[in-house]
Amino acid sequence: MSFLQLRSVRKRYGSVVAVDDLGLDVPAGSRTVIVGPSGSGKTTLLRLIAGFEAPDAGSVTMEGTVLADEKTFLPAHRRNIGLVAQDGALFPHLSVADNIGFGLAHSMDRQDRILALMDMVELDRILLTRRPHELSGGQQQRVALARALARQPRLMLLDEPFSALDTGLREATRKSVARVLTQAGITTILVTHDQAEALSFGDQVAVLHAGHVKQAGSPAELYARPIDREIASFLGDALVLPATLGGGFADCALGRISADSMGQTGEAVIMLRPEQLKLSVATGTNDQTSHARVTAVEFGGAHCVMTVSLAGSKVPLIFKTSAVETLAVGTDVHISVAGKAHVFA
Amino acid sequence: MNVFHSRSSSIAAPATGAAMFVSAAALAPLCFILWITFQTGWATATALLFRPRVGELLVNTTLLEVLAVPLSILLGVALAWLTERTDLPGARVWSWLAVTPLAVPAFVHSYAWSSVAPSWHGLPAAVAISVLAYFPFLYLPVATQLRRLDPAIEEAAAALGLAPFQVFFRVVLPQLRFAICGGALLIGVHLLAEYGLYVTVRYDTFTTAIMDQFQSAFNGPAANMIAVVLALYCIFLLALEKIMRGAERYARVGSGSPRMPAPHQLGHAVWLCLLLPAATAALSLGIPLITLARWLAFGGTAIWHAAVGAAFLQTLMLAICGGLLATLAAMPMAWLSVRAPGRLAHILESCHYYVGSLPGVVVALALVTVAVHAFLPLYQTMATLLMAYFLLFLPRALVGLRSSVAQTPVELEQAAMMLGRSPFRAVLATTVRLAAPGAAAAMALVGLGIATELTATLMLAPSGVETLATGFWSYTSELDYPRAAPYAVLMILLSLPLIVLLQAQSKRMAGR
Numbered sequence: 001m002s003f004l005q006l007r008s009v010r011k012r013y014g015s016v017v018a019v020d021d022l023g024l025d026v027p028a029g030s031r032t033v034i035v036g037p038s039g040s041g042k043t044t045l046l047r048l049i050a051g052f053e054a055p056d057a058g059s060v061t062m063e064g065t066v067l068a069d070e071k072t073f074l075p076a077h078r079r080n081i082g083l084v085a086q087d088g089a090l091f092p093h094l095s096v097a098d099n100i101g102f103g104l105a106h107s108m109d110r111q112d113r114i115l116a117l118m119d120m121v122e123l124d125r126i127l128l129t130r131r132p133h134e135l136s137g138g139q140q141q142r143v144a145l146a147r148a149l150a151r152q153p154r155l156m157l158l159d160e161p162f163s164a165l166d167t168g169l170r171e172a173t174r175k176s177v178a179r180v181l182t183q184a185g186i187t188t189i190l191v192t193h194d195q196a197e198a199l200s201f202g203d204q205v206a207v208l209h210a211g212h213v214k215q216a217g218s219p220a221e222l223y224a225r226p227i228d229r230e231i232a233s234f235l236g237d238a239l240v241l242p243a244t245l246g247g248g249f250a251d252c253a254l255g256r257i258s259a260d261s262m263g264q265t266g267e268a269v270i271m272l273r274p275e276q277l278k279l280s281v282a283t284g285t286n287d288q289t290s291h292a293r294v295t296a297v298e299f300g301g302a303h304c305v306m307t308v309s310l311a312g313s314k315v316p317l318i319f320k321t322s323a324v325e326t327l328a329v330g331t332d333v334h335i336s337v338a339g340k341a342h343v344f345a
Numbered sequence: 346m347n348v349f350h351s352r353s354s355s356i357a358a359p360a361t362g363a364a365m366f367v368s369a370a371a372l373a374p375l376c377f378i379l380w381i382t383f384q385t386g387w388a389t390a391t392a393l394l395f396r397p398r399v400g401e402l403l404v405n406t407t408l409l410e411v412l413a414v415p416l417s418i419l420l421g422v423a424l425a426w427l428t429e430r431t432d433l434p435g436a437r438v439w440s441w442l443a444v445t446p447l448a449v450p451a452f453v454h455s456y457a458w459s460s461v462a463p464s465w466h467g468l469p470a471a472v473a474i475s476v477l478a479y480f481p482f483l484y485l486p487v488a489t490q491l492r493r494l495d496p497a498i499e500e501a502a503a504a505l506g507l508a509p510f511q512v513f514f515r516v517v518l519p520q521l522r523f524a525i526c527g528g529a530l531l532i533g534v535h536l537l538a539e540y541g542l543y544v545t546v547r548y549d550t551f552t553t554a555i556m557d558q559f560q561s562a563f564n565g566p567a568a569n570m571i572a573v574v575l576a577l578y579c580i581f582l583l584a585l586e587k588i589m590r591g592a593e594r595y596a597r598v599g600s601g602s603p604r605m606p607a608p609h610q611l612g613h614a615v616w617l618c619l620l621l622p623a624a625t626a627a628l629s630l631g632i633p634l635i636t637l638a639r640w641l642a643f644g645g646t647a648i649w650h651a652a653v654g655a656a657f658l659q660t661l662m663l664a665i666c667g668g669l670l671a672t673l674a675a676m677p678m679a680w681l682s683v684r685a686p687g688r689l690a691h692i693l694e695s696c697h698y699y700v701g702s703l704p705g706v707v708v709a710l711a712l713v714t715v716a717v718h719a720f721l722p723l724y725q726t727m728a729t730l731l732m733a734y735f736l737l738f739l740p741r742a743l744v745g746l747r748s749s750v751a752q753t754p755v756e757l758e759q760a761a762m763m764l765g766r767s768p769f770r771a772v773l774a775t776t777v778r779l780a781a782p783g784a785a786a787a788m789a790l791v792g793l794g795i796a797t798e799l800t801a802t803l804m805l806a807p808s809g810v811e812t813l814a815t816g817f818w819s820y821t822s823e824l825d826y827p828r829a830a831p832y833a834v835l836m837i838l839l840s841l842p843l844i845v846l847l848q849a850q851s852k853r854m855a856g857r
Contacts (some may be wrong), residue, residue, distance in 0.1 A: 050504060086497070150505075
């Protein structure tokens with residue numbers, strides 16, 4: 001049985017349905033990422049789990065205890081769920097130490113606990129007496145995490161905590177947060193709209209769309225086998241082509257390529273990830289070669305973009321390559337495919 | 346430091362000069378206090394000060410402060426929380442009703458209560474009516490601050506295991522500290538300065554004692570010495586507020602979420618909670634308005650004699666002239682403090698601000714002394730009266746002007762200069778032009794303050810000049826309550842725009 005269960009949860013604000021018939025299972029000790037475009041209900045879902053909102057229908061259960069359903073509602077302060085908000089939500093009137101110790105009872109070892117927590121999230125002890133506005137964005141997030149960890153929560157909710165940080169800092173903070181939470185063995189739910197963050201942070205990714213979970217699974221599975229075009233392109237660049245399926249292959253603009261057809265035949269839509277495609281300069285006559293030609297090259301330093309048009313396909317292919325592999329405009333190219341194409345059901 | 350701006354604008358020097366001139370005028374009451382202390386001499390001063398009478402006044406005034414200010418804080422915070430953070434039915438209406446008592450001058454509040462309960466007097470009446478008349482000064486900043494608080498911070502506290510009432514005391518209340526300190530100071534200073542209210546309920550404070558002395562013995566050393574004590578008391582309150590507030594500021598961390606805080610559900614307590622704003626509105630608005638209506642009905646048309654109209658025009662004229670004077674005088678300082686801040690600008694700005702906290706009676710005594718000893722022809726002229734208004738309401742003008750100048754980008758001034766305007770003309774064409782709505786609001790605030798000013802007007806107005814406040818006061822003193830009623834009604838009507846201005850200002854500060 002999973003650690004946290006949401007069953008047919010619905011929440012509406014006036015006539016706007018924010019979350020609709022949502023089901024989600026979070027295994028104990030896992031890191032689950034909830035990802036989706038803005039307006040998909042991510043924040044509402046998080047607030048329902050935290051206990052800031054009560055669901056209109058459905059139930060939220062944690063470790064077999066009902067947190068909320070039609071009859072019961074356990075308010076946030078009695079759930080022992082940790083929360084790190086988008087901008088940290090530190091108490092501006094308290095020092096770093098008092099922020100971290102806010103949820104701790106006044107006891108002899110309070111100061112030691114605070115220092116231990118600071119070490120745990122790699123905060124310099126010099127910052128102990130500082131006020132939140134004297135900290136950098138990354139430091140604020142670490143304080144917020146330490147503050148939430150102090151209560152040894154059963155579940156930790158992270159509400160886009162890295163989105164306010166600059167790119168370099170974001171990745172480093174994300175890694176250290178993941179490590180801290182794993183070491184503490186706390187089940188974690190991260191909400192984000194950043195696909196790279198979603199794929200790298202979680203054991204499980206749930207894609208939210210229009211208030212319900214459209215697909216959930218491991219990052220690798222979602223990336224390789226998205227159930228539709230939207231999820232495919234949300235999680236990364238995708239080449240989507242119409243094709244005719246045969247047993248284990250597909251005929252498309254790229255020629256005959258192997259496909260994950262699962263016994264399906266006839267007209268279908270297939271998807272390839274750009275890293276499955278390989279370009280080489282066409283060498284004379286080759287039956288299996290698709291007629292492709294480089295039509296534009298955009299120089300961008302380490303990452304260059306080549307546009308390739310396929311004969312028989314109006315949609316040009318975009319290749320991200322390094323500058324050394326860039327081909328001249330007008331070059332006829334050969335496209336080979338590694339692995340199998342994914343077929344949308 | 347903004348070295349670049351002060352160097353690039355050659356207008357900084359003349360502006361500094363003008364601001365220094367205004368500051369010098371603002372320092373006149375302080376010089377008066379020092380001069381009086383010096384001139385009276387130690388022996389006479391101790392003889393005048395260490396009397397049982399002065400001790401009694403000190404106790405009376407202090408009792409009033411320590412009772413009325415905390416009660417106002419309780420009432421103001423409770424009402425602000427109910428109207429801003431709960432699902433109280435009709436919260437917007439209650440919010441307006443909590444500010445509107447400011448439109449009723451304190452001495453009209455006491456007039457109403459003495460009509461309803463003539464035998465109610467002394468400390469209880471003084472405290473209760475002071476709270477009813479002045480609590481909006483606390484309600485307004487607290488409500489504004491409550492609207493600005495980031496709800497994510499309260500949610501963080503709840504996620505850390507705090508029950509709602511603990512969240513209020515450990516997270517919300519500490520963040521209201523500045524608003525409470527500021528509001529409490531404003532109320533404390535008003536209590537020191539108030540005259541009419543305490544005369545009506547027969548409660549002696551420093552201000553009423555000085556007025557008694559002044560009216561019987563004119564510019565005697567006794568009145569002057571008590572004025573020195575009163576001024577010191579006021580400075581003590583200013584210092585106390587500075588200590589309570591602390592040096593630190595509570596910056597809002599991060600960008601904050603644009604989400605509106607979810608209102609607290611009152612549930613079954615809603616009826617009990619409705620009782621507070623309803624009772625407050627009934628006592629602070631219902632009593633004065635019903636009393637006035639009764640006296641108006643009782644007096645009929647006879648009480649609307651020509652003198653009322655004359656007083657109205659006189660008041661309007663003084664309000665416009667005083668508003669214009671204070672706003673013009675505050676302009677150099679407003680520009681300096683935004684465009685060329687620095688140590689000198691900061692000192693000059695403090696000079697502008699402190700004078701507004703002084704009780705009207707102290708400022709008026711200072712002007713009387715200056716006029717009698719230096720420029721006798723000025724004594725009992727319009728000029729002296731306008732000077733008093735200008736000093737008393739200078740901070741009001743500066744606050745409004747400063748924020749509108751701050752909203753005007755300096756690049757516009759620079760662009761105008763690049764297009765060939767002289768620095769002065771450039772400022773005139775851009776910043777002054779764009780700050781005009783703010784200046785108009787500042788003028789209105791000053792004018793509305795003048796319209797209900799009683800103490801300084803009683804002391805300084807040339808004979809024959811009667812404002813709405815002094816007209817009202819002379820009839821009230823003769824216990825001719827019906828004849829006083831029309832003056833009160835006109836003062837309230839004149840003050841209503843003030844309420845709208847204050848509400849708009851508070852909404853703007855909360856970013857809505």
